[in-house]
Amino acid sequence: MIARQPIVNDRHQVVGYELFNRARAPYGHTADSDVTLVFTALSHAGEEELVGTKLIFVNCTHESLSGEHLDLLPPERVVLEVPPLGHTAASEVNARLPILQSLRERGFSLAFNHSVLESAYAAWLPLADYIKLDLSLLAPDQLTVMVRFASRHSHAELIAEKVESAQQHELASRLGVALFQGYWFARPSVMQTKLLTPAQQNIVQLITLVREQASTEAIEEVLKKDAGLAFNLLRLINSASFGMQREITSFKQAVLLLGMKKLFRWAAMLLTASREGGPPPAIGQTAVIRGRLMELLARDSLSHIDTDQAFVCGMFSMLDHMLGLPLPTAMALIPVPDAVAAAVLHREGPLGELLILAEACESRDNLLYQRSAEALQLDLERINGAHLQAMAWTDHLADL
Missing domain, CATH: 3.20.20.450 (EAL domain)
Structure with a gap:
């Protein structure tokens, strides 16, 4: 408080x-x-x-x-x-x-x-x-x-x-x-403040990569595996402190604009401020799996959709659970593209249909699963394969 x-x-x-x-x-x-x-x-x-x-x-x-x-x-x-x-x-x-x-x-x-x-x-x-x-x-x-x-x-x-x-x-x-x-x-x-507390091991990994002057892509991978890191970074880069002329909605943009020196300072400060009491780890893991699944399907089957948007859509679709706020209130805290907001809040557009499909995979709702697959013209075998890949990818990140 x-x-x-x-x-x-x-x-x-x-x-x-x-x-x-x-x-x-x-x-x-x-x-x-x-x-x-x-x-x-x-x-x-x-x-x-x-x-x-x-x-x-x-x-x-x-x-x-x-x-x-x-x-x-x-x-x-x-x-x-x-x-x-x-x-x-x-x-x-x-x-x-x-x-x-x-x-x-x-x-x-x-x-x-x-x-x-x-x-x-x-x-x-x-x-x-x-x-x-x-x-x-x-x-x-x-x-x-x-x-x-x-x-x-x-x-x-x-x-x-x-x-x-x-x-x-x-x-x-x-x-x-x-x-x-x-x-x-x-x-x-x-x-009352609502902050997502990332896992300390992920903050340490981020600090290590920054000190080693790792590639933007490597740093982006760490952000993708922890919704708390991603949320807090986008909040920071879009705060009044930075005075950006346009809203930043991409992890890669945020890293490039912040720069290695300030990114290191921010991660070190976050490590100091991190504490117990965040959302259960399973919620963050589900959010990452959802984002990765949507990213894979968008990359392979819906080339006209920005895969970064698909990942952000999946991860932030669970902000209400992670922050303990109504979803519209939680989504209003960070800038996202209109297509992402429409998908998360109203399940509209191709991204919204992808999100419905990802949720069907989690709930094992076969009727909804088949309807969304047909609407997106996606092969059932490819969806199953992408879901397994997403879970394996998330497990691998957790072990890093």
């Missing part, structure tokens, strides 16, 4: 959301949980987008600030909240300065709490894009001093956080604070 709390301007317009990982204790987080939060935000599969086009404020540890998972984020939309070091020496503050400077140079914005106004953090203050002032800790006279100091010595926008009353809002606004966060405006709203 992810919680988000809006950050608003003086007109109560939302400018961004701070994200919290509610899988952990409130306000408790580690480098690993930071990665999980970012991955879930990127690959979110709920009924609405987590943040839309607003700014994303993400709490970080100093360890996660140097993490390579940040390469996947759109820096112009991300504000990294940097924690203070506690009772620390100036040498420790200066030691972390190069990392913070590098993040700003890459385009990330940095937010600090009011500790950055202390003399010990003088080296960090010029890097502050946002400074959060906690109204549950600061008395009115302290707030006044800090706002004036920040205005004179930094270019940061000030955010009054934990605003819980009209009086607090009025005071901060009168002092010149322009951004606000707190219960007075909105409590954090918890959003």
